[in-house]
Amino acid sequence: MEEVAAPSLQLRVEAEEAPVQVRGVWAGYDSHVALEDVSFSLERGSLVGLVGPNGSGKSTILKVMLGLHRPWRGSVRLFGEGPAAGRRRVGYAPQSELVDWSFPVTVEDVVGMGRIGRLPGRAAVRASPWRRPDPEDRRIVGRCLERVRLGSLAKRPIGELSGGEQRRMLIARALAREPEILLLDEPMAGLDAASQHDVLHLFEGLRDEGKTLLVATHDLSCVAGCFNLALLLNRRLVAFGPPSQVFTRDNLNATYEAHLIFLPFEGAVYARHHGHD
Amino acid sequence: MTDLWQFLREPFQFAFMQRALLATLMVSVVSACIGTFVVLKGLAFIGDALAHASFAGVAAAFVMGGNIYLGALIAALVTALAIALVGSRARVSFDTAIGILFVGAFALGILIISRQANYTVDLFSFVFGNVLGVGRDDLLLIALMGLVVLLMVALFYRQLLFTAYDPTMAAASGVPVGLVQYGLLAMLGVSTVVALKAVGIVLVVAMLVTPAATASLLVRRVHYIMALGAVVGAVSSVVGLYVSYYAEVASGAAIVLTATVLFLLAFLFSPRRGLVTALWTPVPGG
Numbered sequence: 001m002e003e004v005a006a007p008s009l010q011l012r013v014e015a016e017e018a019p020v021q022v023r024g025v026w027a028g029y030d031s032h033v034a035l036e037d038v039s040f041s042l043e044r045g046s047l048v049g050l051v052g053p054n055g056s057g058k059s060t061i062l063k064v065m066l067g068l069h070r071p072w073r074g075s076v077r078l079f080g081e082g083p084a085a086g087r088r089r090v091g092y093a094p095q096s097e098l099v100d101w102s103f104p105v106t107v108e109d110v111v112g113m114g115r116i117g118r119l120p121g122r123a124a125v126r127a128s129p130w131r132r133p134d135p136e137d138r139r140i141v142g143r144c145l146e147r148v149r150l151g152s153l154a155k156r157p158i159g160e161l162s163g164g165e166q167r168r169m170l171i172a173r174a175l176a177r178e179p180e181i182l183l184l185d186e187p188m189a190g191l192d193a194a195s196q197h198d199v200l201h202l203f204e205g206l207r208d209e210g211k212t213l214l215v216a217t218h219d220l221s222c223v224a225g226c227f228n229l230a231l232l233l234n235r236r237l238v239a240f241g242p243p244s245q246v247f248t249r250d251n252l253n254a255t256y257e258a259h260l261i262f263l264p265f266e267g268a269v270y271a272r273h274h275g276h277d
Numbered sequence: 278m279t280d281l282w283q284f285l286r287e288p289f290q291f292a293f294m295q296r297a298l299l300a301t302l303m304v305s306v307v308s309a310c311i312g313t314f315v316v317l318k319g320l321a322f323i324g325d326a327l328a329h330a331s332f333a334g335v336a337a338a339f340v341m342g343g344n345i346y347l348g349a350l351i352a353a354l355v356t357a358l359a360i361a362l363v364g365s366r367a368r369v370s371f372d373t374a375i376g377i378l379f380v381g382a383f384a385l386g387i388l389i390i391s392r393q394a395n396y397t398v399d400l401f402s403f404v405f406g407n408v409l410g411v412g413r414d415d416l417l418l419i420a421l422m423g424l425v426v427l428l429m430v431a432l433f434y435r436q437l438l439f440t441a442y443d444p445t446m447a448a449a450s451g452v453p454v455g456l457v458q459y460g461l462l463a464m465l466g467v468s469t470v471v472a473l474k475a476v477g478i479v480l481v482v483a484m485l486v487t488p489a490a491t492a493s494l495l496v497r498r499v500h501y502i503m504a505l506g507a508v509v510g511a512v513s514s515v516v517g518l519y520v521s522y523y524a525e526v527a528s529g530a531a532i533v534l535t536a537t538v539l540f541l542l543a544f545l546f547s548p549r550r551g552l553v554t555a556l557w558t559p560v561p562g563g
Contacts, residue, residue: 066449067449068445068448068449087449087451088451090449092446092449094443094445094446098445099443100442100443103317103441103442104317104493104496104497104498104499104501104502105438105442105498105499106498109438109498110442113435113438113439113442113443113446113447113450114450116435116436116439116447116450116452117447117449117450117451117452133435157497157498159497173446177450
């Protein structure tokens with residue numbers, strides 16, 4: 001645990017209520033440092049873009065928040081609880097490259113997996129990971145599929161989905177947990193313009209319901225256009241705030257180092273990836 | 278017509294053939310259930326390893342005059358646990374851990390029986406299989422162990438499936454992934470022992486892998502693969518036993534080869550993914 005500078009009463013109240021509170025997290029693999037002293041907190045009803053180059057620790061911070069990766073130092077609090085307890089209120093969608101798309105299951109099967117495990121706010125019986133699915137689970141799965149417009153593909157083997165459908169399915173599985181916090185690892189990569197619009201609309205809807213969304217993405221213009229907040233990460237936290245304020249040339253330079261080309265245009269700075277997309 | 282009936286009926290007039298049939302059918306069902314996970318997760322090498330490692334237990338039980346199945350079971354479970362431990366803790370790959378441990382256990386088995394003056398047929402029936410020598414006690418043990426495996430798979434099907442499909446996400450959902458994985462390895466150990474007497478140590482992995490792999494080419498949901506895999510295994514068993522009876526060849530080998538032929542047929546002619554089928558199907562445009 002890191003010592004934090006003498007917290008005022010105000011801070012302590014916040015610490016108990018904030019959906020996400022990350023404090024002084026250092027993490028890595030073997031001797032490789034992935035995160036250096038990262039601290040931030042997220043409020044209810046925020047849509048936050050997690051931005052940084054490959055290897056900047058985006059996936060690692062999400063895994064630390066889920067309790068899947070143990071930080072060397074620092075702490076994560078989800079609604080005031082540690083990750084192991086707090087993650088029952090979290091929906092997570094991994095990068096779709098990490099999913100086995102040849103596995104013989106249907107879309108409905110996978111989204112139904114979102115209902116397995118400890119779920120929030122129910123009787124103790126419902127909290128058991130060994131619980132059998134019931135009609136309510138099926139209703140929720142159906143609703144989540146509709147929400148990402150995959151209702152008609154429920155019985156489809158996952159191997160037959162397009163890239164965009166794959167990502168929407170992973171979002172539906174995260175939603176099936178009825179989470180208050182959503183951690184999404186590159187859910188928009190490779191989506192066509194129409195699906196991207198749909199997904200962004202969905203994110204905004206979830207934010208307006210009071211959910212907290214942390215979305216790792218490479219799409220800076222998307223974050224600038226639709227997200228409340230941007231979190232710039234390059235092992236350390238480079239900047240955190242509204243995109244209009246934090247997307248400065250200096251911050252983006254510090255985030256992407258030499259991986260971006262900046263194009264000044266009508267007073268704004270446009271950034272483009274080197275060798276990406 | 279009566280000739281055909283006579284042809285089909287004749288082998289199973291003998292009690293030992295009836296027992297062999299019953300044993301192989303049970304082995305088929307159990308192997309298909311666990312074998313589906315083996316195929317999906319690429320655990321074939323572990324299955325083979327556990328079968329070989331169980332030989333140490335067979336040999337020890339034989340020398341000490343204990344129950345050979347029990348010995349095999351203990352050896353398989355200990356090896357499964359050791360593989361999981363060494364693979365996760367030590368700085369060697371999972372494959373290497375398996376390679377070291379199962380050969381070690383098998384060598385231990387050879388060491389133990391080499392002290393015995395007479396290598397009896399009974400012992401070697403475990404190496405090469407002797408389904409025609411299955412007794413009532415064997416049947417009972419196969420049924421008992423098979424039931425345990427089927428019960429575990431039925432009870433924890435969703436957790437097994439979730440863990441097999443996406444262990445990271447399963448862990449994030451609070452499924453005890455480590456426990457489920459150890460459990461699956463243990464069930465794999467029990468299944469290999471179930472299949473031991475029927476096809477022998479050397480061929481156990483074929484019962485685990487071939488029918489389930491055949492089914493995976495034909496159907497596309499996990500529980501369908503299990504069911505069809507059991508059918509493929511059962512058909513292989515029946516055909517294999519006939520071949521064994523009429524051609525006077527080893528039954529375990531006949532069963533495994535029948536399964537292999539069925540796999541090749543599915544591989545070539547599967548409606549969705551067959552090699553030959555693909556030649557006739559126009560490539561979808563765009």
